[in-house]
Amino acid sequence: MVMKVLIIGGVAGGATAAARLRRLDESAEIVILERSGYVSYANCGLPYYIGGVIEKKQALTLQTKESFWNRFYIDVRLNNEALSIDRERKTVRVRRLLDGSEYEETYDKLILSPGAKALRPPLPGINSPRxxxxxxxxxxxxxxxxxxxxxxxxxxxxxxxxxxxxxxxxxxxxxxxxxxxxxxxxxxxxxxxxxxxxxxxxxxxxxxxxxxxxxxxxxxxxxxxxxxxxxxxxxxxxxxxxxxxGVAPETHLAKEAGLSLGIRESILVNERMETSDPDIYAVGDAVQVRHFVSGADSLIALAGPANKQGRIAADNICGRDSRFDGSQGSSIIRLFDMTAASTGLNEKAATAAGIPWEAVVTYSASHAAYYPGATDMTVKTLYNPENGRILGAQIVGFDGVDKRIDVLATAIRAGMTGEDLEELDLAYAPPYSSAKDPVNMAGFVIGNIRSGLLKQFNWKDMEELQKQRGEGKITLLDTRTEREYAQGHFQGSVNIPLDELRERLSELDPQKPVYVNCHSGLRSYLACRILTGNGFECYNFSGGYRFYEYIAGDRNYDETPRHACGVEIR
Amino acid sequence: MVMKVLIIGGVAGGATAAARLRRLDESAEIVILERSGYVSYANCGLPYYIGGVIEKKQALTLQTKESFWNRFYIDVRLNNEALSIDRERKTVRVRRLLDGSEYEETYDKLILSPGAKALRPPLPGINSPRxxxxxxxxxxxxxxxxxxxxxxxxxxxxxxxxxxxxxxxxxxxxxxxxxxxxxxxxxxxxxxxxxxxxxxxxxxxxxxxxxxxxxxxxxxxxxxxxxxxxxxxxxxxxxxxxxxxGVAPETHLAKEAGLSLGIRESILVNERMETSDPDIYAVGDAVQVRHFVSGADSLIALAGPANKQGRIAADNICGRDSRFDGSQGSSIIRLFDMTAASTGLNEKAATAAGIPWEAVVTYSASHAAYYPGATDMTVKTLYNPENGRILGAQIVGFDGVDKRIDVLATAIRAGMTGEDLEELDLAYAPPYSSAKDPVNMAGFVIGNIRSGLLKQFNWKDMEELQKQRGEGKITLLDTRTEREYAQGHFQGSVNIPLDELRERLSELDPQKPVYVNCHSGLRSYLACRILTGNGFECYNFSGGYRFYEYIAGDRNYDETPRHACGVEIR
The missing domain is CATH 3.50.50.60 (FAD/NAD(P)-binding domain)
Structure with a gap:
């Protein structure tokens, strides 16, 4: 008997499910209902067409109703909106948007891939055509x-x-x-x-x-x-x-059909992407997923998970046992020449999930500094101090950010610890990396902290530390060169360049804890090791003064457009 | 009591060990003997200085004898060659190469980081100054x-x-x-x-x-x-x-000192980088390592492992328990604009290790094809068909090759399977990847093979298949367009473009196995699914005709410089 699968929504999840279904079942009848006039379009590319980075309309819409039919015998119905689902009769009421006529379509299995809609709050004037x-x-x-x-x-x-x-x-x-x-x-x-x-x-x-x-x-x-x-x-x-x-799951169909809902009225599915109705599957931005790291119920509106879920729904419909193991929200954005990316948990998410976390901030070159074109990236890595497991990572930089976030995403998927990152055997040649890759570096710092070699403090501690410094309880030490120091430094910090530290140790009070900074965190780490070796209690400033400058600059930014760096909080 | 550590060889492994020693022990006496006139130089950058890609001499030699002293209190002795080791007296005989004088240096712990020397076989005329x-x-x-x-x-x-x-x-x-x-x-x-x-x-x-x-x-x-x-x-x-x-481990010192040797007279060390003498450690290109994937004794002359080993030797000397878990030989090279990279085992190494393997060859764009600048890469992934574990990967392409090899290196380190690659949650935006990353794609193909959805054949089978075709036993089917087919195809293959296949099935003999190819392997896979769904036995050509063209072109290349593509073997 021929199986008939109806799919509501023909972009990432729906289109992937349809194509996979055909590959698994040559005889199935497959129908996609797509409300818009386009199927399987390049939704992540849309902004770039507006800016002219993507020049041709056709680049956004490489797949068409016709190509789906010719290649897959999939019946794509554009401008066809699903109005309601009758689960008992296993039918969907559909409106042809171009002429307003309606009809009913039957299904054996239904896949909901409605996506999420852009939020449009009921503010005065919100309906302006501008x-x-x-x-x-x-x-x-x-x-x-x-x-x-x-x-x-x-x-x-x-x-x-x-x-x-x-x-x-x-x-x-x-x-x-x-x-x-x-x-x-x-x-x-x-x-x-x-x-x-x-x-x-x-x-x-x-x-x-x-x-x-x-x-x-x-x-x-x-x-x-x-x-x-x-x-x-x-x-x-x-x-x-x-x-x-922002967006909200578009789930009125599911809700009106009485399917179980999750957070923010998303569609509840199990690992097989089955809804509470065994004949209805749901995938993509509209479904609630388990966060891979925290286990928390989450909404993660990204193309990668949507595609995977579409594939999994199709597998299960065709009798293969396939499960979605959760999303870790790996994401990336290009902003002009800059790249920013993240995966796993950030501070807020880790805290919300009740998972103990600490963070290291490292600053690494994209490749060997002696080879032309190297740029710097800031890597923030969160880990669980109890077991060392990597919880999440964030990277801001230029070249090579995408590589390191994917390596860290893979490490998180594998349940690796900071110590495991130290051992990663990554491919090195001068145009691509350094013999100690930025990911190895993050691992080294975590390993140093966990083994007690290094104690650190961060920008959030500065207010309290300035108080203690005012009371004469601690020393702030800046180990950059005099020239760097002159261009901006923590109030009241003592400047002893790293390479002079051993000779000038007598300038520091051995009774007071020393809080050390440099530009990026490397020289101050070396200083901490010298100080520790000489009996001092000391702490390294995570991320370095350069990291702090962005934060301070941001806090002091007065909304007149100018470069924001180099401004101190106090 | 102050510990004295002597290090023979001041490049990757030796220099890293020295710096780590200082960070762990502020009081140790640390001496580096370096035969050449430079320490911790950019050895992987040397060829680029010759070509002018790296313009300044100084870029190759950022670290100096002076910077090591100023920052680390490490005594670097350039142009000082270690001549022999007296293990009983714990001394090393040293020659100052500039004046030929000799002296003896004592040690508590000795680290050998002699590297590997370029092979120079005793051929007639080999001593030409040219x-x-x-x-x-x-x-x-x-x-x-x-x-x-x-x-x-x-x-x-x-x-x-x-x-x-x-x-x-x-x-x-x-x-x-x-x-x-x-x-x-x-x-x-x-x-x-x-x-x-x-x-x-x-x-x-x-x-x-x-x-x-x-x-x-x-x-x-x-x-x-x-x-x-x-x-x-x-x-x-x-x-x-x-x-x-090629290179050979430079181990005459170790050999003459009676230390245990490994393959090709390399220095034998345990996981702690200790030689057979507990007071002597060895790191870098000169030591035998365990291959992380095969477990085989290996020589892997790469900067990444050398650096890690130097760090580990220093850790152990300072009483921290640190172990080198083996190298997987991840490596990469830029050739003009091309990038080629590999990690883990190739066919030969897997075979030699007696590990069952199969390979998939996938062909993916570096990022979303609709975003400008995408280039294609060929990814070959070896896995163990018995348990699905990834054994090795090789990638040839342009942009983004370095990223995928590092993701695969991490996956191999974690013991991931092909199915795990399918689930990797990698960061996607159009300038960086596709919603299904090339690494996911390799996983999908492995998953399809392991679950029985896909059977494949490869270029090595062609000779036998042409024989069978000649005997009328099989069908060779080419599912590219007529135009692609006209530009070169397997002898005797039938051309039915994929999008016409369902209508033209009657042209194929259902009694004969069908061996299908297209350009890259995707359309032929879809064709295989159609054929399988219609009762045919069929096989997909791994890597596609484009992959085959390079091989055929290479075999027919007659050493007159011309473009080698598009030539058929037969």
Missing amino acids: IFTLRTVEDTFAIREQIEKTSPKNAVVIGGGFIGLEMAENLIHAGVKTTLLQRGDQVMAPLDYDMACQIHSYLRGRGVDLRLNQTVTGFYEEDGRLYTQLEGREAVGADLAILAI | IFTLRTVEDTFAIREQIEKTSPKNAVVIGGGFIGLEMAENLIHAGVKTTLLQRGDQVMAPLDYDMACQIHSYLRGRGVDLRLNQTVTGFYEEDGRLYTQLEGREAVGADLAILAI
Whole structure:
């Protein structure tokens, strides 16, 4: 008997499920209902078309209704919206959006891949035609058309997540002056605040008018311009606005059909991607997944997991036992030339999950410094101090960030510890890495801490430490050169360059703990070893002064566009 | 009591050991004896200085005798050669090479880091001053000086390993026409022959006169030129020759001191890097290591393991228990714009170790094809069919090769299976990868084979298959477009483009097994699924016709420089 599989949603998860189904079952009847006019399009590429990085429309829509039919005998019905599911009769009510007519479609197995919709809060003026969200190919063309037709001088992007940041970059590529409004104190929620600060500085340097801690209260139009109203601040005028404040699972169909729901009304599925109805599967942004590291119920709207889930649903429908083992949220973004990436848990997520964590911040060159073109990256690695297991990693830099985040993602998947990172046998040649890869370096530092060789402190401790220094209880020691020190340093820190430290030890009070910093954390680590070897109690400043400068600069940034580095908190 | 550690050899392993010793023990007396005039130099960067990629001499020698003293209180003695070890008296006889004087140095612990020396077989004419080897900074300057002084028109490089290939590239960068002579049928021994063929084609395309299967029998000079004599071929004239036929552990000191030796007279050490004398450690290219994957005794002359071993020796000397868990030989090379990399076992090594293996060859874009700048890479992944464990990987391509080899190296370190690769949660955005990363793709194919979805054949089967086809026993099916097929195909293959296959099934004899190929292996896989679903027995050609073309081209290459692609074996 021929099996009939109906799939609602024809992008990442749905399209993958359909193709895998055909590969597994040559005879199945496979129908995709896609509400938009495009199937299996390049949704992660949409912002780049707006900025002209991707030049041709066709690049976004390589797959078509026709190609699905010719290659897979899959019946793709574009502009067909599923209205409701009748689980008893195993039918779906469908509307043809082009003429409004309706029909009923039967299924043996149903796969829900509805995705997530852009949030659009009920604020005054929210329905202005100058406010765009970005989810579909149609949204993309609409924004690009608006830019081409109206040649906007400036734009407001609301929200500093992936879409918001990519849109800010691409609007600037398109020649539009752009203000980015972010509600909290940082962009890119998967990163910790201290890692995001370098991105803030960089974006401002690239001409993005980034404004943090802004609450949008509404919109109004005046003299042909759109004004975004802010709590306690002047409204921002612009020619158009991109609303990118996040997404919510699009699960009204599942909900109305009585399927079990998870957090934020997402669709509840088991590891086999089965919903509470054994004949209905769900995949992609709309489903609740288990976080691979914390075990927490999570919503992770990313293309990689969606594709894997589509494949798994198809496998199970065809009688293969296949399970989704959870997502660790590995993600990456290019911002102009910068790359920021993360995997696993950040501080907030680890804390929320009740998992003990510590973090090391290392600063490494992308490849051997003597080979041309090396750039630096900041690597923050979270681990469980009780067992050494890597919990998460965040990297901000340029070249080679993508490589290290994927190595760390793999290490996390394998349950590796910091000590395991030390031993990783990675491929080295001068154009690609150093004999001690940045990932090895993170492992060395974790190993040093766990074995008691190194104690560290971080920027959050500075306020308390300044108090103690004021009371004469501790020494702050800066081991950079005099020249570096002169350009900015912690208030009240003593400057003894590393290479003079052994000779000048008598300048330090051996009764007081010494808190040591340098530029990146390496020279201060060496200083700590010298001090420890000479009987001092001492602590190394994690990430170095350069890391601190971004944080301090961010905190002092007064929203007049200028370079934010080198400003001290106190 | 102050411990005195003497280190013989001040490059990768020795220098790392020295610095780690100081970090662990502020009071130890640490002396490095270095035969050459430079310490801790950038040995992996040497070829790039000759080609001008690295412009400044200083870039190669960032560390100096003085910087080691200033920072670490380490006594580096350059141009000091260790002559012999007296284990009973715990002394080393040393010669100052600059004045020939000798002295004795005592030690509590001794670390041997002598490295490996370039092989220089006793061939007639081998002592010509026009024949260079490359190991030290001095060698590098000598070659560069020779090029600057004599402006050679052409050069011969003997040996197609890392040094030989990098030298060939850099000689061409320096404007020298270069012939590369290789004894066997392929360059880069860590790769399998079929993977090396693409490199052969690429090198020829970049102007390297690559000649395989050449045995050098001697050298002579005539009219101011050096002639390299070959077995059964005309001698090759050139202005200079680089001899890069491999290295041998430099272990005469250890041997004469009566330390236990391993394969090829390497120094035998345990996991703690201790030799048979508990007061003598050895690290780097001179020691025998356990191969992490096969467990076989191995010589692996790479900077990464040397650095790790130096650190481990220092740890153990300072009372920390630290162990080297074996090397998996991860390595990588840039050749012009191409990147080639490998980790773990290749076919030969797996066979020699008696480990059952199978291989998949996948062909993936470096990142989303719709985002500008994507290039293709060929990934060959070896796995154990009995338990699915990944044994090794080789990748040839351009961008992103370094990332995937490091992910696979990490997966191998973790003991992952092909199925684990499917689940890896890697970071995706269009500039960096695809939602299904090339590593996931390798996993999918392994998973498909292991679960019985896919049966494959490879280029080595073609001779037998052509015989069977001639006897009418099988069908060869090519599922590319007519146009692709017209440009070259397997003799006697039937052309049915994939998208027409379902309608034209009647053209195939269901009694005969069908051996299917396409360009890269994807369309033929889809064809196999269609055929299997329709009752055919069928096999997919691993790697696709494009992979085969390089191999066939290589085999038909007649040493007249031209592009080698597109030539059929038969």
